[in-house]
Amino acid sequence: MHIDRLETPALIVEEKILRQNRETMKALLKDSPLQLRPHYKTHKCAALAHMQMKDGAKGMTCAKLGEALDLADSGIEDILIANQITDPKKIRRMAELAGDCRLTVCVDHAENIDAIAKAAADHSTTIHCLIEFDLGMERCGVSDPKEFLALAERIGSHSHLRFEGIQAYAGHISHLTDAQQMKTLTAEYSATLRSLMAQLKAHGMPAATLSGGSTGTSVLKAAEGLYTELQAGSYLFMDSTYRELELPFRNSLFLLSTVVSRRDGLTVVDAGVKTCGVEQGMPVPIGGSVDHIVDSEEHFQLHGYTGSEKPGEHILLIPGHCCSTINLHEKLYIVDDCKVIDRLPITGRCIGK
Numbered sequence: 127m128h129i130d131r132l133e134t135p136a137l138i139v140e141e142k143i144l145r146q147n148r149e150t151m152k153a154l155l156k157d158s159p160l161q162l163r164p165h166y167k168t169h170k171c172a173a174l175a176h177m178q179m180k181d182g183a184k185g186m187t188c189a190k191l192g193e194a195l196d197l198a199d200s201g202i203e204d205i206l207i208a209n210q211i212t213d214p215k216k217i218r219r220m221a222e223l224a225g226d227c228r229l230t231v232c233v234d235h236a237e238n239i240d241a242i243a244k245a246a247a248d249h250s251t252t253i254h255c256l257i258e259f260d261l262g263m264e265r266c267g268v269s270d271p272k273e274f275l276a277l278a279e280r281i282g283s284h285s286h287l288r289f290e291g292i293q294a295y296a297g298h299i300s301h302l303t304d305a306q307q308m309k310t311l312t313a314e315y316s317a318t319l320r321s322l323m324a325q326l327k328a329h330g331m332p333a334a335t336l337s338g339g340s341t342g343t344s345v346l347k348a349a350e351g352l353y354t355e356l357q358a359g360s361y362l363f364m365d366s367t368y369r370e371l372e373l374p375f376r377n378s379l380f381l382l383s384t385v386v387s388r389r390d391g392l393t394v395v396d397a398g399v400k401t402c403g404v405e406q407g408m409p410v411p412i413g414g415s416v417d418h419i420v421d422s423e424e425h426f427q428l429h430g431y432t433g434s435e436k437p438g439e440h441i442l443l444i445p446g447h448c449c450s451t452i453n454l455h456e457k458l459y460i461v462d463d464c465k466v467i468d469r470l471p472i473t474g475r476c477i478g479k
């Protein structure tokens with residue numbers, strides 16, 4: 127079927143570019159100690175997770191317990207929840223899940239560690255723990271090495287927990303367009319991490335894993351050889367925000383929209399914030415430039431759009447943020463030269479947990 131037959135707005139992925147992005151990532155990590163642990167939050171699509179595992183991924187990263195449950199249900203056996211799970215009901219469910227897969231979770235608080243240990247003991251399971259180290263993002267994690275060591279010891283005191291190592295995700299530098307600034311900050315953070323790792327080793331608690339990184343920092347992380355796991359997600363699709371960086375990955379994800387109104391320098395399409403994530407930036411139309419875009423729930427108003435599409439005709443948009451866009455859809459169409467060749471369900475999206 128030709129993509130013009132799809133009801134819009136529809137999310138489409140260009141298969142050839144997707145394949146190129148996969149090959150580029152494989153080439154980047156070849157001969158590197160860094161292993162891919164791709165982030166599920168990007169696509170929340172079990173079929174694509176299995177494709178990434180076949181590409182050589184060590185396991186999957188995810189943001190939430192709901193995503194971990196979806197991954198395990200699809201048969202993925204090595205899962206990292208790259209966040210803290212603190213709700214007692216979720217801790218119990220996570221402890222049960224640890225019986226179905228090798229489960230790792232991030233921690234940054236002593237009482238949370240005790241609660242996870244108790245749940246794991248109650249379920250007779252083992253949970254692996256990464257202590258989150260804050261490199262300046264100010265989201266989660268500890269930034270004092272002494273506090274880190276105390277938490278590692280606490281994990282070591284529980285028989286149903288294993289101290290696995292460090293999560294250090296510097297999300298605040300992932301989208302820096304100044305490559306030199308990104309390089310300088312990455313080197314600074316790596317020096318801090320090397321010192322932390324030396325202290326852990328000296329205390330007899332070496333970190334087997336150092337997990338983090340993003341699509342934006344993937345080239346630097348592969349070259350540096352310090353991290354053991356790369357949590358990149360967006361590399362498969364890219365978006366208009368990542369397009370601003372000089373990265374070896376290309377845009378494969380597009381939102382197919384239809385022009386619903388056109389007059390005096392204003393072109394309006396049937397996609398808006400209910401089908402396209404804009405929190406990192408506006409979408410970019412293919413086929414013409416724009417002065418600016420105004421968003422509403424079901425419309426984007428393209429001011430000064432230079433393309434020639436009339437009402438009823440299609441415009442392809444590069445989403446501002448691939449991850450939040452996909453979460454708004456139930457399915458992804460895989461296309462090859464404008465022909466639909468597959469349709470994949472976003473299996474993890476409906477789970478609010």
Ligand SMILES: Cc1ncc(COP(=O)(O)O)c(C=O)c1O
Nearest residue numbers: 208295339340341357358359360
């Ligand atoms: C914990 C964590 N790791 C890695 C990433 C990197 O994802 P991406 O490659 O899509 O930038 C994110 C993005 O939000 C994240 O939250």
